[in-house]
Amino acid sequence: MDFHYSAEDERFRQDARGWITANLPPGWGRDVHEPEDEHARYMGRLAWEKKLYHGGWAGLAWPREYGGQGATLVQQAILAEELARAGAPEGLNIIGRNLTAPTLMHHGTEAQRRRFLPKILSCEEVWCQGFSEPNAGSDLAALRTTAIRDGDHFVVNGQKTWTSFAQYAQWCFMLVRTDPAAPRHKGISFLLVDMRTPGITVRPLRQISGESEFNETFLDNVRVPAENLVGALNGGWAIAMTTLTYERGPEDALARQIRFSRDLDRLLDVARTQRRHGAPAIDDPVLRQKLAGAVIEVEIMRLNCLRSFSRLLQGKPLGPEASFQKLYWSHMAQRLYETALETLGATAPLAAGDPATPAGGLFQTGFLQSRAFTIYSGTSEIQRNIIAERVLGMPK
Amino acid sequence: MNFDFSAEQIMVQDSVRSYLADAWSMARLRRLIEDDGDGFDAALWDGLAALGLPAILVPEALGGLGLGFVDLALVLEECGRALVPGPLVETMIATDAIVRFGTEAQRLALLPGIAAGRLRVVPAIVESGDAPLATPLAGGWSLSGHRMLVPWAAQADKLLVAVRFAADAAAGLVIVDPQQAGVSLRAETLFDPTARAFDVSFDRVVFGAAEVLGGGPSAAAVERIGDAGAVAAAAQMCGIAARMLDLAVAYACQRVQFGRPIGAFQAIKHRCADMLVQLESGRTAAYFATWALASAAPEAVRAVSMAKAYCGDASRFICNETIQIHGGVGFAWELDLHLYLRRAKTLEYSYGDATAHRERLLGAVLAGREAA
Ligand SMILES: Cc1cc2nc3c(=O)[nH]c(=O)nc-3n(C[C@H](O)[C@H](O)[C@H](O)COP(=O)(O)OP(=O)(O)OC[C@H]3O[C@@H](n4cnc5c(N)ncnc54)[C@H](O)[C@@H]3O)c2cc1C
Numbered sequence: 001m002d003f004h005y006s007a008e009d010e011r012f013r014q015d016a017r018g019w020i021t022a023n024l025p026p027g028w029g030r031d032v033h034e035p036e037d038e039h040a041r042y043m044g045r046l047a048w049e050k051k052l053y054h055g056g057w058a059g060l061a062w063p064r065e066y067g068g069q070g071a072t073l074v075q076q077a078i079l080a081e082e083l084a085r086a087g088a089p090e091g092l093n094i095i096g097r098n099l100t101a102p103t104l105m106h107h108g109t110e111a112q113r114r115r116f117l118p119k120i121l122s123c124e125e126v127w128c129q130g131f132s133e134p135n136a137g138s139d140l141a142a143l144r145t146t147a148i149r150d151g152d153h154f155v156v157n158g159q160k161t162w163t164s165f166a167q168y169a170q171w172c173f174m175l176v177r178t179d180p181a182a183p184r185h186k187g188i189s190f191l192l193v194d195m196r197t198p199g200i201t202v203r204p205l206r207q208i209s210g211e212s213e214f215n216e217t218f219l220d221n222v223r224v225p226a227e228n229l230v231g232a233l234n235g236g237w238a239i240a241m242t243t244l245t246y247e248r249g250p251e252d253a254l255a256r257q258i259r260f261s262r263d264l265d266r267l268l269d270v271a272r273t274q275r276r277h278g279a280p281a282i283d284d285p286v287l288r289q290k291l292a293g294a295v296i297e298v299e300i301m302r303l304n305c306l307r308s309f310s311r312l313l314q315g316k317p318l319g320p321e322a323s324f325q326k327l328y329w330s331h332m333a334q335r336l337y338e339t340a341l342e343t344l345g346a347t348a349p350l351a352a353g354d355p356a357t358p359a360g361g362l363f364q365t366g367f368l369q370s371r372a373f374t375i376y377s378g379t380s381e382i383q384r385n386i387i388a389e390r391v392l393g394m395p396k
Numbered sequence: 397m398n399f400d401f402s403a404e405q406i407m408v409q410d411s412v413r414s415y416l417a418d419a420w421s422m423a424r425l426r427r428l429i430e431d432d433g434d435g436f437d438a439a440l441w442d443g444l445a446a447l448g449l450p451a452i453l454v455p456e457a458l459g460g461l462g463l464g465f466v467d468l469a470l471v472l473e474e475c476g477r478a479l480v481p482g483p484l485v486e487t488m489i490a491t492d493a494i495v496r497f498g499t500e501a502q503r504l505a506l507l508p509g510i511a512a513g514r515l516r517v518v519p520a521i522v523e524s525g526d527a528p529l530a531t532p533l534a535g536g537w538s539l540s541g542h543r544m545l546v547p548w549a550a551q552a553d554k555l556l557v558a559v560r561f562a563a564d565a566a567a568g569l570v571i572v573d574p575q576q577a578g579v580s581l582r583a584e585t586l587f588d589p590t591a592r593a594f595d596v597s598f599d600r601v602v603f604g605a606a607e608v609l610g611g612g613p614s615a616a617a618v619e620r621i622g623d624a625g626a627v628a629a630a631a632q633m634c635g636i637a638a639r640m641l642d643l644a645v646a647y648a649c650q651r652v653q654f655g656r657p658i659g660a661f662q663a664i665k666h667r668c669a670d671m672l673v674q675l676e677s678g679r680t681a682a683y684f685a686t687w688a689l690a691s692a693a694p695e696a697v698r699a700v701s702m703a704k705a706y707c708g709d710a711s712r713f714i715c716n717e718t719i720q721i722h723g724g725v726g727f728a729w730e731l732d733l734h735l736y737l738r739r740a741k742t743l744e745y746s747y748g749d750a751t752a753h754r755e756r757l758l759g760a761v762l763a764g765r766e767a768a
Contacts, residue, residue, distance in 0.1 A: 288755060288758050295758065295761055296706055303681065384670065393649070394668060
């Protein structure tokens with residue numbers, strides 16, 4: 001066990017820090033923030049992601065042949081820390097990078113990897129995830145969207161829902177039913193669908209945060225080339241499990257930790273300027289306990305990720321342990337934003353847009369967004385089932 | 397950057413675990429409850445000393461293994477898991493302070509004996525009303541006051557007493573022989589009946605610079621022994637919590653009600669999943685803290701307080717829920733659950749509780765931001 005960084009890693013950190021400072025707008029995080037308008041915000045994130053790519057900071061730990069930098073997971077963690085320190089924006093192509101890419105590295109053909117992976121890194125192609133349907137959420141294997149073979153194409157019909165970023169995505173990986181007669185898990189295939197294909201309609205849905213990140217996606221006789229099938233026909237379930245493992249795993253978590261640690265930092269500032277009982281909020285012993293709890297939990301989230309990385313570096317698979325990361329951070333983040341609102345105290349009811357709200361409404365939005373954390377990527381109840389049954393060996 | 401234990405560290409853990417499985421049992425531990433002698437299990441002490449546990453932190457030149465706190469992490473977890481009674485862990489905590497702060501003479505006098513399993517040294521640092529005060533005398537000091545909850549003081553050869561020095565208002569650790577004139581011990585009645593602790597009074601106990609750890613007052617030594625104790629407590633709580641979770645899962649898989657094992661009910665299995673999340677996150681924090689202590693990292697204060705606070709809360713949750721999952725039998729004296737609960741609860745309030753450590757951590761974080 002050793003948390004010292006090698007000289008090479010320290011150099012990497014300095015380089016990353018220097019590059020980030022030089023490339024974020026001056027005053028970032030203090031006077032300059034992400035735009036309030038949602039579309040502008042996402043376009044800003046995409047632009048930032050492309051900048052990172054052109055700077056050579058994307059796909060650090062990916063193999064070089066797919067556009068990666070051949071760096072280490074440790075360096076990836078260092079970059080995440082430095083991005084957090086600078087309060088840098090998140091990206092828009094998170095699904096492509098964290099889900100599509102590892103899934104294709106495990107299950108894709110060489111041709112599919114060469115076709116798709118470099119454009120994920122360069123963000124020329126943004127991805128979305130077409131798993132959930134109106135009647136298939138936690139019970140994902142109940143999905144009904146069909147794909148029927150027609151010559152060298154599949155013809156897809158059905159509806160996906162809660163499809164995040166579908167309105168910005170060029171591609172979608174989708175679970176479809178290819179054998180309705182087979183047992184539920186054995187008739188599902190994993191398809192890569194070009195979102196520009198005729199027959200696809202995307203309708204944004206408004207979320208409780210007021211934003212419209214997710215969508216309904218309707219599929220009406222959508223023709224998908226057969227070469228876009230990943231893995232074996234009717235072998236999609238096992239591939240989906242790989243995708244979900246990454247969705248719940250440490251790389252995804254570490255990228256999110258950036259945001260929580262940035263928001264926590266901001267919160268500590270706000271706690272000094274907010275007043276309660278005629279004194280700075282930071283002097284309130286009850287609030288101090290909660291803020292300290294938040295500091296501890298956000299730091300443990302980072303360390304949990306590093307601990308998983310060490311497992312991965314030793315070649316041990318993550319498997320169901322990934323659910324432990326997701327369950328930890330989702331509830332942690334919900335507590336963090338509750339504490340943030342408590343810190344705002346009497347001003348908590350002021351929201352983004354009101355000039356008097358501290359931190360520009362960041363924490364109110366974060367609070368609302370955090371309600372989704374325990375729902376997407378598998379609800380907490382599903383994560384607990386997985387941990388209990390597959391890690392602890394408890395009965396179904 | 398590496399968050400793993402080495403093959404050797406895991407081998408040591410395995411050897412401690414298998415030794416304890418063969419040579420130690422809850423039945424043996426229970427003897428301590430009725431024991432009206434000193435409660436000291438000499439055979440267990442000798443066995444663990446033969447495995448080299450007290451030698452881990454002692455430098456090789458002084459007969460030890462020359463290892464650090466990280467090498468202790470998994471050993472401490474095993475000690476917690478098997479409810480190994482003191483004063484082994486207490487001696488390890490004191491050893492760390494002696495290695496780091498002792499003068500050459502003090503190291504020579506104490507460490508070889510500790511490594512060989514001949515000497516037992518325990519910290520006497522718990523805050524109480526009438527803290528020991530050293531007033532200057534010609535050629536030394538006179539010590540009066542008392543310390544409560546001094547673990548296994550009657551079985552210890554030396555105490556490391558946290559003392560205030562009146563003249564310069566400094567703090568320091570003083571090496572005191574519990575048998576020495578002016579020292580008196582009162583056995584305390586404890587929440588954990590398998591532990592022993594004493595209220596130790598000092599009445600004009602005379603000592604010189606040779607008895608002050610490091611030769612003079614050192615607030616750093618007092619802070620360090622508290623930090624080492626806090627991390628040792630956190631690691632032991634992880635061990636106890638891991639054992640409790642094992643017991644909860646095993647019972648839930650075997651106990652049938654309504655025609656099903658109770659572990660098939662989500663109210664039970666989901667709780668077990670939450671227990672695992674907290675256990676593993678606690679381990680993350682405790683392991684990191686052992687590294688921070690071992691390498692005297694700048695973030696050590698934060699790492700120690702993070703581990704003690706988080707593991708305390710996690711251990712509380714896991715122990716309480718394990719009893720709940722056992723139903724009525726969980727409340728029965730004859731089951732061992734309450735022995736784990738009592739030890740864990742004692743550790744929760746030793747070396748600073750979660751509330752105190754959260755406050756300390758936030759203070760350090762805010763001071764760090766100020767400085768930045
Ligand atoms: C912001 C957001 C973004 C999303 N993005 C995407 C996306 O990009 N792509 C995509 O495919 N999906 C996406 N989802 C969908 C998400 O994966 C599903 O909402 C989730 O899997 C739950 O399914 P459901 O909504 O149908 O709820 P249901 O499955 O109907 O669950 C309702 C409640 O019942 C509980 N429940 C269900 N089954 C069990 C059980 N066996 N035991 C105990 N409790 C149970 C659940 O935990 C939940 O509390 C997104 C969701 C949100 C909120």
